[in-house]
Amino acid sequence: xxxxxxxxxxxxxxxxxxxxxxxxxxxxxxxxxxxxxxxxxxxxxxxxxxxxxxxxxxxxxxxxxxxxxxxxxxxxxxxxxxxxxxxxxxxxxxxxxxxxxxxxxxxxxxxxxxxxxxxxxxxxxxxxxxxxxxxxxxxxxxxxxxxxxxxxxxxxxxxxxxxxxxxxxxxxxxxxxxxxxxxxxxxxxxxxxxxxxxxxxxxxxxxxxxxxxxxxxxxxxxxxxxxxxxxxxxxxxxxxxxxxxxxxxxxxxxxxxxxxxxxxxxxxxxxxxxxxxxxxxxxxxxxxxx
Amino acid sequence: xxxxxxxxxxxxxxxxxxxxxxxxxxxxxxxxxxxxxxxxxxxxxxxxxxxxxxxxxxxxxxxxxxxxxxxxxxxxxxxxxxxxxxxxxxxxxxxxxxxxxxxxxxxxxxxxxxxxxxxxxxxxxxxxxxxxxxxxxxxxxxxxxxxxxxxxxxxxxxxxxxxxxxxxxxxxxxxxxxxxxxxxxxxxxxxxxxxxxxxxxxxxxxxxxxxxxxxxxxxxxxxxxxxxxxxxxxxxxxxxxxxxxxxxxxxxxxxxxxxxx
Numbered sequence: 001x002x003x004x005x006x007x008x009x010x011x012x013x014x015x016x017x018x019x020x021x022x023x024x025x026x027x028x029x030x031x032x033x034x035x036x037x038x039x040x041x042x043x044x045x046x047x048x049x050x051x052x053x054x055x056x057x058x059x060x061x062x063x064x065x066x067x068x069x070x071x072x073x074x075x076x077x078x079x080x081x082x083x084x085x086x087x088x089x090x091x092x093x094x095x096x097x098x099x100x101x102x103x104x105x106x107x108x109x110x111x112x113x114x115x116x117x118x119x120x121x122x123x124x125x126x127x128x129x130x131x132x133x134x135x136x137x138x139x140x141x142x143x144x145x146x147x148x149x150x151x152x153x154x155x156x157x158x159x160x161x162x163x164x165x166x167x168x169x170x171x172x173x174x175x176x177x178x179x180x181x182x183x184x185x186x187x188x189x190x191x192x193x194x195x196x197x198x199x200x201x202x203x204x205x206x207x208x209x210x211x212x213x214x215x216x217x218x219x220x221x222x223x224x225x226x227x228x229x230x231x232x233x234x235x236x237x238x239x240x241x242x243x244x245x246x247x248x249x250x251x252x253x254x255x256x257x258x259x260x261x262x263x264x265x266x267x268x269x270x271x272x273x274x275x276x277x278x279x280x281x282x283x284x285x286x287x288x289x290x
Numbered sequence: 291x292x293x294x295x296x297x298x299x300x301x302x303x304x305x306x307x308x309x310x311x312x313x314x315x316x317x318x319x320x321x322x323x324x325x326x327x328x329x330x331x332x333x334x335x336x337x338x339x340x341x342x343x344x345x346x347x348x349x350x351x352x353x354x355x356x357x358x359x360x361x362x363x364x365x366x367x368x369x370x371x372x373x374x375x376x377x378x379x380x381x382x383x384x385x386x387x388x389x390x391x392x393x394x395x396x397x398x399x400x401x402x403x404x405x406x407x408x409x410x411x412x413x414x415x416x417x418x419x420x421x422x423x424x425x426x427x428x429x430x431x432x433x434x435x436x437x438x439x440x441x442x443x444x445x446x447x448x449x450x451x452x453x454x455x456x457x458x459x460x461x462x463x464x465x466x467x468x469x470x471x472x473x474x475x476x477x478x479x480x481x482x483x484x485x486x487x488x489x490x491x492x493x494x495x496x497x498x499x500x501x502x503x504x505x506x507x508x509x510x511x512x513x514x515x516x517x518x519x520x521x522x523x524x525x526x527x528x529x530x531x532x533x534x535x536x537x538x539x540x541x542x543x544x545x546x547x548x549x550x551x
Binding site (some may be wrong): 154 | 326351353356358379380381382383384386387389393394395396399406407409410411412457460461464542
């Protein structure tokens, strides 16, 4: 075999495998679409804004889950934001290397803890804390529900958001920082005036990536959200997310239409996650330096 | 006043460096350098790569100590006040710097780059005042005519030479007493280099300039005084004409003849 042939072979091998990945994603999308066809035919677009999810009477509307997913994910993002930014800044700019190394590793370790362990921990420790607050505030003392799910999600996505913030801040060119120091800026002024604007698109990307994780996170959320398939009416309510309703009901769905409705929820989650990522990319392109 | 005189007793020194040592992780890069830099003149720091010339001027605005593991020993008097005992942030507000590669802030417009020294520090300028500072600094940097119609475009759209003049304007806008230039033309083409050299000579009327260069011809063209550094030591310092015509040290002579560098 000649060198050029080997090169061609390698080209087709890499290209083929890369293409295979894309086909796989399309395949998943099509499978979901196929599986949810009975539900789509039965409910049409009403599925999106139907507020009632009643398997017994075969009435299915996914709005409570869409709302549950969006509330918990965005709340988690808002809660995580200040912690992620500040720990990212601290690790990239303030911490001496001796501390920054081990500390970054520790934060990244948080990402490796299995989701079910976060769920267990939240059930035993977070739920009583939330309940205590609810009792003080005169809210129904479930302990479970939207606030608890948002909190556990916030903790779970923190390592992603923090380490991406750290990474992009470390990519700010030294010469730009020196230019700012040379003008008499303090460290905080350099971070605020030069590093953060330069890194903003990367930080946004990191946050959206974290949001993507929060949207799809299943196990821990299912354990603490309360699994009530009704439209949440207050911040303290029990609820369900798209991921948790699928996890909860899939094994018990005896009717075909119930199964199809669950698959359609999966399709929705698939599309929403895809849209969030596309949106993020557009934001990144618009914010990009140069 | 005796302490502030330079080689030529008629000139006043703005900087007096006494027994300066600078280290990277305990390894000395500057060895016991003593030097007086005259006010409103151009002083060139010349020498082969790795001789410590960049380290030396980075000591003068205390940028050196930003490098992890770096330290300084000795005295650097700016108008008789030791800057090593001052707040480095305040030192850097008095001493501007232009770097080897043009480094305008890519997230800012040309206008904002010029007043970056105020913006970063959170100084609020009135609109007219900001306009005046921007125009004045850009005129001083000989860039005004080229950019006056595109002040609100990003600075990174300019050519390399224009970017470097923008950086000079940025440094001048905060009205420094001294302008340090670290091989400011080494990343530029000959035409841009000539323009910047012309500008440097023009600027000495208003500001003291210390310029690092490994380009002998450049030192000869612009500098009133020249210091020759070799392996972290100051070998020779004096009026450029003397250093170039009658060097006292054989190493200076060899460098000027192009034997090393």
